[in-house]
Amino acid sequence: MMGGFQMSKLVAMAATFAMLCWTGVVGRPLMAAESREGKLIEIRGVVNDAVGHPVQGASVVLKNRSDKQIGATTSGQSGEFVIGAPQRGVVYGLVVTKAGFKTATRFVTAGAQKKPVEIAIESEAALSLPVVAERLNKARNGLSPTTGGSSYTFNEKAIETLPQGNDTPLNQVLLQAPGVVQDSYGQLHVRGDHANLQYRINGVLLPEGVTGFGQVLTPRFARDISLLTGALPAQYGLRTAGIIDIKTKDGLLDNVGDVEFYGGQRGTTEPSFEFGGSKDKFSYFVTGQYLGTDRGLEPPTPGPTAIHDTSNQGAGFGYFSYFLDPTTRLSLTTGTSINHFQIPANPNQEPVYQLAGVTDYPSAKVRENQFEQNYFAVLALQGAVGPSFDYQIAPFSRYSNVSFNPDHVGDLIYNGAASKVFRSDWANGFQLDTAYRGLSQNTIRAGGSFWGERAEIDNHESVFPADSSGNQTSDVPFSVTDNIALTSWYYSIYVQDEWQPLEQLTINGGVRFDLYDGLVRADQASPRIGLVYTPFKHTTLHAAYARYFTPPPTELVSVTSIQAFQNTTGAPPSSGNGTPTVERDHYFDVGATQEIVPGFNVGIDSFYKKASELIDEGQFGPALIFETFNYNKGRVYGVEFTSSYNHGPLSTYANFTYSVGQGTQVTSGQFNFGQDELDYISSHYVFLDHDQTFSSSAGAAYTWHGFMFTMDGIYGSGLRSGFANTGNLPYYIQVNAGIVKRVELAKAGALVFRGVVENLNDHTYQIRNGSGIGVFAAQYGPRRALYGGIKWELPILN
Numbered sequence: 001m002m003g004g005f006q007m008s009k010l011v012a013m014a015a016t017f018a019m020l021c022w023t024g025v026v027g028r029p030l031m032a033a034e035s036r037e038g039k040l041i042e043i044r045g046v047v048n049d050a051v052g053h054p055v056q057g058a059s060v061v062l063k064n065r066s067d068k069q070i071g072a073t074t075s076g077q078s079g080e081f082v083i084g085a086p087q088r089g090v091v092y093g094l095v096v097t098k099a100g101f102k103t104a105t106r107f108v109t110a111g112a113q114k115k116p117v118e119i120a121i122e123s124e125a126a127l128s129l130p131v132v133a134e135r136l137n138k139a140r141n142g143l144s145p146t147t148g149g150s151s152y153t154f155n156e157k158a159i160e161t162l163p164q165g166n167d168t169p170l171n172q173v174l175l176q177a178p179g180v181v182q183d184s185y186g187q188l189h190v191r192g193d194h195a196n197l198q199y200r201i202n203g204v205l206l207p208e209g210v211t212g213f214g215q216v217l218t219p220r221f222a223r224d225i226s227l228l229t230g231a232l233p234a235q236y237g238l239r240t241a242g243i244i245d246i247k248t249k250d251g252l253l254d255n256v257g258d259v260e261f262y263g264g265q266r267g268t269t270e271p272s273f274e275f276g277g278s279k280d281k282f283s284y285f286v287t288g289q290y291l292g293t294d295r296g297l298e299p300p301t302p303g304p305t306a307i308h309d310t311s312n313q314g315a316g317f318g319y320f321s322y323f324l325d326p327t328t329r330l331s332l333t334t335g336t337s338i339n340h341f342q343i344p345a346n347p348n349q350e351p352v353y354q355l356a357g358v359t360d361y362p363s364a365k366v367r368e369n370q371f372e373q374n375y376f377a378v379l380a381l382q383g384a385v386g387p388s389f390d391y392q393i394a395p396f397s398r399y400s401n402v403s404f405n406p407d408h409v410g411d412l413i414y415n416g417a418a419s420k421v422f423r424s425d426w427a428n429g430f431q432l433d434t435a436y437r438g439l440s441q442n443t444i445r446a447g448g449s450f451w452g453e454r455a456e457i458d459n460h461e462s463v464f465p466a467d468s469s470g471n472q473t474s475d476v477p478f479s480v481t482d483n484i485a486l487t488s489w490y491y492s493i494y495v496q497d498e499w500q501p502l503e504q505l506t507i508n509g510g511v512r513f514d515l516y517d518g519l520v521r522a523d524q525a526s527p528r529i530g531l532v533y534t535p536f537k538h539t540t541l542h543a544a545y546a547r548y549f550t551p552p553p554t555e556l557v558s559v560t561s562i563q564a565f566q567n568t569t570g571a572p573p574s575s576g577n578g579t580p581t582v583e584r585d586h587y588f589d590v591g592a593t594q595e596i597v598p599g600f601n602v603g604i605d606s607f608y609k610k611a612s613e614l615i616d617e618g619q620f621g622p623a624l625i626f627e628t629f630n631y632n633k634g635r636v637y638g639v640e641f642t643s644s645y646n647h648g649p650l651s652t653y654a655n656f657t658y659s660v661g662q663g664t665q666v667t668s669g670q671f672n673f674g675q676d677e678l679d680y681i682s683s684h685y686v687f688l689d690h691d692q693t694f695s696s697s698a699g700a701a702y703t704w705h706g707f708m709f710t711m712d713g714i715y716g717s718g719l720r721s722g723f724a725n726t727g728n729l730p731y732y733i734q735v736n737a738g739i740v741k742r743v744e745l746a747k748a749g750a751l752v753f754r755g756v757v758e759n760l761n762d763h764t765y766q767i768r769n770g771s772g773i774g775v776f777a778a779q780y781g782p783r784r785a786l787y788g789g790i791k792w793e794l795p796i797l798n
Helices: 002-026 028-032 129-142 156-160 170-174 408-415 675-683
Strands: 041-048 059-063 069-074 080-085 091-097 104-109 117-120 150-155 180-182 188-190 197-201 204-206 222-229 242-248 257-264 268-279 282-293 311-325 328-343 368-385 389-405 417-436 442-463 478-502 505-517 521-536 539-550 583-597 600-618 627-647 650-666 694-704 707-716 732-744 750-758 766-769 778-780 785-793
Touching: 041 059, 041 091, 041 104, 059 080, 069 080, 091 117, 104 117, 150 156, 156 222, 170 222, 180 694, 180 707, 204 368, 204 389, 268 785, 408 417, 583 627, 600 650, 650 675
Parallel strands: 041 117, 197 242
Antiparallel strands: 041 080, 059 069, 059 091, 091 104, 150 222, 180 188, 197 204, 222 242, 257 268, 257 785, 268 282, 282 311, 311 328, 328 368, 368 389, 389 417, 417 442, 442 478, 478 505, 505 521, 521 539, 539 583, 583 600, 600 627, 627 650, 650 694, 694 707, 707 732, 732 750, 750 785, 766 778
16 A cells, blocks of 8 residues: 555656746746736635645745745635735745645746635545545546536435436436437437437446347446536547436445335336445445336337236446555446347237238237347546546446347238347447646646447348339248448547636637547547636526537448348338448537526526438337438537426426427438438438427425425427328326335334336327337337335444
8 A cells, every 4th residue: 555655656746846847947937027016916725635625724835936935824714825926927836734734735826826726735644445435536527527518417315306216217317307308118319319328437438239128227326327418528529419427336435235125017026235335445336126027118009008018127236446545446347237028019900911821810919029138347447646637547348239039920921021130249448537637727638548349230031022012922931141240449539628717717628539440431630619607606607619520339230231132021112221421510509507596596508510421210120129320411409498496305306498300311221211201301301200399307306204205207299200200299298206205223224115106197198109210110108007115224334
């Protein structure tokens, strides 16, 4: 431990020496600028300890370049100090000392400070591990700025106040954020984009896995979940519609243990557990859950009970960390999910094709299944060198696969093709982030990432012979094999400067460079600029611009062998087969927030995206796997309204979004479209299939005599439908409600009882009706159902 400590000290001394040399050279021309009328130039600052707490009674000495003391003072109760310098524009050294703490030095330019200088001093005594963990968590959070973007955060308390609490699927938690709308199969769309989401755990990105139905990540292991969207700082790239950053629980700070059973109607059974603790410098947090339900997917029928819709889903997560020394932490984050879904049957359908030897096969008997696996791991080394430099380097790996197994007989009779599809994706790489805070007005961040991925896309399809018009010519099927493998490489670097020229103004400017080498080879330098201005104490304005570069998702690319399916019932609607390519965007974001009275906040945010080669996705066949394609041009724009109120036992929020997403001229994957639809889109801007003009979310929680009453709801004006998405579905409203009671058991811990009603108003609505671009079947939202849970919070002995 001492060896690492001494190494950090030597690095800090070297950095101090380098800065002294720099100030000796650069500072000379500034000495001519004397203070006006002999008045001293005030230098204001604050002294904090390693975790940001103010330090009172610290000695603050001002020295010139010759190491001569020219002023001294002592920090006040809040760590604040004011000291006078004789010359404006000259670089001085501030030396801070206090018994029990190590000496800290900071260099400042007299008259250039627009905000108080922050000086952190480190205790000479060994810090407790929880203090060290909090310090490193704070430093890790500081590696990822949000300046200019729109950030919406759910902490543990906010998640617990949702009707289902920790049992809420991650996608339904995010639906409570502004600009987020639901789609079938658990999909989410943020601000008019189809998916294009980037998931991060403790600031480290997780490469995309093969899209499936199951939720890979769960709120159960989250300390907080943040959705960052809009015009993002240069650190974020490739997937930019929304950054979902999950800060995990840590056994050192979250010394917990509980077991829970949750379940109810629709055959729902969901046991789970959480356990976290620590020993010496090692800490751990693990959680696991199982979900069994008879309503795994949104069925094509409106009734509460679907045909063939059972799902079994399991997930596990672990976070392990070890302190190499007080400024360095090594952590391992790992997780897995394994899910099986039955595909709901659609009864009373008329047969379309004839299969030899089969005379009666009702559509209610069709049995399709999908199996999904996801595994990921992140090994992160995070540390601090002195009070001003933080870093994190993290190798990562993720493997996922999806297997779709058709009903060979049923799919041939009703669809003319039975596709056995397997897709897998394995990605490996690393990410580096650094931050330097040694300048009085600036925080410099730099880093990058590199990874490669290999996708296997296999399709074994049974089809009937057909004539040139697609009419079946034989009732004896034959098999076509269409397998490909793709390799993609991603290279990204960025640098950015967060500058605070005024106390009320923060500007983040930067640039990132991305290179994609996969289906195509493309690169782009993407400038970013964002500012946050607080003209008054409770008023915040922000504006930002970002250039975006988005490669096609490798695992969703389908480059069909059109020739192999000619003159079969599996022939695509048209023959175009352009290669999916990179999307390039200009993105603008402007907004404001205002605190009306303490606890009551409102906000407005407008956005506009101009896209070239806009990427979209769709389900173009019976296999429930999505495929990507491009529009030559695209535009997405809208405005969000947000509000929240928190006071005493009451907390509420309400969000409303207007959004429009459109594209024109299909330039890849044309074989998935009919020629008439391609012709129409070539001369018209059409709505994207996931466009939902109006959406809203709202919720409230109130605690009364130990009971918490909670409610949330979502509204949507309806997704697109019909030829070229020229229609849209009716609006829908879904309201969920819950009641929670906690009972203390003294030395035996506590019991938490929860009751939930999903879709309280039992509103029957369609998410999809089976029409529209990239939509194959109808799906209905959930019907009213009752659930309940009991959680035993175990007494944990420290």
